[in-house]
Each structure stands twice: as C-alpha cells, then as structure tokens.
Amino acid sequence: MTTPLIFAFLWLIAANLIAMLPSRDKHWRAALVLIACGIPMVGWVTAEAGPLWGMLVLAGGALVLRWPLIWLWRAMRR
Template sequence: MSLSVVLACGWLVLTNLLGMIPSKRNHWPQAYAMIALGLPVLGLVFWQHGVWMALLFLAAALSVLRWPAIYLGRWVKRKLGRG
C-alpha cells in the first residue's frame, strides 16, 4: 500500500475515534482539526492515485464529517440564492 492510502485510512480511523469520544462542545473543534488534516491527505491521494481514488476518499470523509458538509451546503445554497 502506498503512503497516501495508509494516511487516508489512518485519518478515517482517527476521525471515527474522535467522533465516539463524548464532547460538551459538539465535536466542532475536532471537526475543524480533522478537516485541516484531511485536505493535505486528499491532495496526496489525488497526486499519487488520481481523481477516482481521491473521490472515493472524499466520499468516505464526507460520510464521517457529514454535519460540517451539510452546513457548508446550506451556506452555499443561501449565498447563491441571494445572488
């Protein structure tokens, strides 16, 4: 396995573990940190394996971090609706 796939799998496992830990702040600081760590991993997967593997990792990441993705979609929809 390549380094990018190992990092992507490790990122997914770490993100799932952080999501299982009880939090009083609804996991938002952890989500921001995991997004910041996940973007370079996504770029590395894209660079080493191409667009299809990067899209597969992105789909897995969005399934783990679904609420930040939902809020981002709502924000974009609001911005485009007023423009």
C-alpha cells in the same frame, strides 16, 4: 498500498474514534482539525494514487464529516 492511502485510512479510523468520544462543543474543534488535515491528504492521495482513489477518499471524508458539509450547504443556499 501506497503511503498516502495508509495515512488516509488512519485518518478515517481516527475520525471514527474521535466521534465516539464525548464532547462539550459537539465535536466542532475536532472537525476543524480533521478538515485541516484531510484537505491536503485528499490532494496527496490524488497525486500519488490517482483520481479514482482521490474521489473515494473525498467521499469517505464527506461521509465522516457530513454535518459540517450540511451546514455549509444550508449557509450557501441562503
């Protein structure tokens, strides 16, 4: 397993642990930090492990951060 994939799996574990913690702002600050770390990580995984793994990591990140994506989609439709 390559280093970018290890970091991507650690990112997924950290995102799930953060989601279990209570939050007053409905986890928006944590989501922004996860997005800021996750976007370059998807590029790193794609460059090192190939586009298939990059798409899988992107799909995993989208599953974890689905509400920011849903809100972005609704804003774009308006």
